[in-house]
Amino acid sequence: MPETYVPRRTAVLLVDPYNDFLSEGGKIWPRLEPMAAESGLLDHLRSVVASARQSGVRVVFVPHRRWEPGDYESWDHPNPTQQKIQERHSFARGTWGGQFHPDLQPQPGDVVAQEHWAQSGFANTDLDLQLKQHGITHVVVIGLLANTCIESTGRFAMELGYHVTLVRDATAAFLPEEMHAAHELNGPTYAHALVTTDELTAAFKGAQA
Numbered sequence: 001m002p003e004t005y006v007p008r009r010t011a012v013l014l015v016d017p018y019n020d021f022l023s024e025g026g027k028i029w030p031r032l033e034p035m036a037a038e039s040g041l042l043d044h045l046r047s048v049v050a051s052a053r054q055s056g057v058r059v060v061f062v063p064h065r066r067w068e069p070g071d072y073e074s075w076d077h078p079n080p081t082q083q084k085i086q087e088r089h090s091f092a093r094g095t096w097g098g099q100f101h102p103d104l105q106p107q108p109g110d111v112v113a114q115e116h117w118a119q120s121g122f123a124n125t126d127l128d129l130q131l132k133q134h135g136i137t138h139v140v141v142i143g144l145l146a147n148t149c150i151e152s153t154g155r156f157a158m159e160l161g162y163h164v165t166l167v168r169d170a171t172a173a174f175l176p177e178e179m180h181a182a183h184e185l186n187g188p189t190y191a192h193a194l195v196t197t198d199e200l201t202a203a204f205k206g207a208q209a
Contacts (some may be wrong), residue, residue: 003165003200004194005207007056011030011111011136014049015062015121015143015153017104020090020097022144026099027090032144035179036172044170044197046103048142051201053107058134060101062143064119066093079118081148096110119152128160138163140200142170146182158190165193166201 020026052059072078073084091098114125121127139162140153148169154164166187172178187194
């Protein structure tokens with residue numbers, strides 16, 4: 001049975017669409033590029049966002065903390081990802097790498113949530129408040145990385161009572177095994193739907209009619 005979405009109750013959560021992840025010359029792009037190319041990541045991100053806007057589905061940017069000097073230095077126990085960010089200054093504030101990809105820029109009517117420090121877009125941010133104030137009950141989680149921020153944000157959304165959709169080809173990870181775990185092993189334990197970009201945009205188009 002195909003999923004159905006009420007546009008005014010649905011939001012696309014676009015997680016971490018930074019140049020460092022998605023653009024040639026980005027600090028993390030070389031590690032991500034093989035899997036991103038295999039999934040057609042950028043084209044699918046563009047397609048989902050465009051379809052959402054055309055259908056009246058709200059687009060919500062869910063950005064990671066942009067690194068600043070001093071971040072994590074006094075923390076008791078930064079996690080392994082935060083330690084790597086501290087070393088390589090991923091998504092540094094005020095730099096090109098810490099800007100959103102040029103094709104994935106906020107537009108009027110979009111929401112930009114507060115930056116998350118770890119892997120869940122909900123933890124210690126205003127994302128839940130923003131969604132509830134806009135009447136959202138269904139979230140579609142896309143962006144990066146499939147096995148970290150996408151999974152953590154999707155799980156947290158489910159725990160908060162949202163209907164969660166994952167889009168298999170609108171995300172990527174560093175390794176095939178991580179993609180497999182995200183979609184075949186872990187995703188089905190919390191997501192209400194796992195779809196492709198084509199299936200999702202068809203559902204959005206049908207909801208628009």
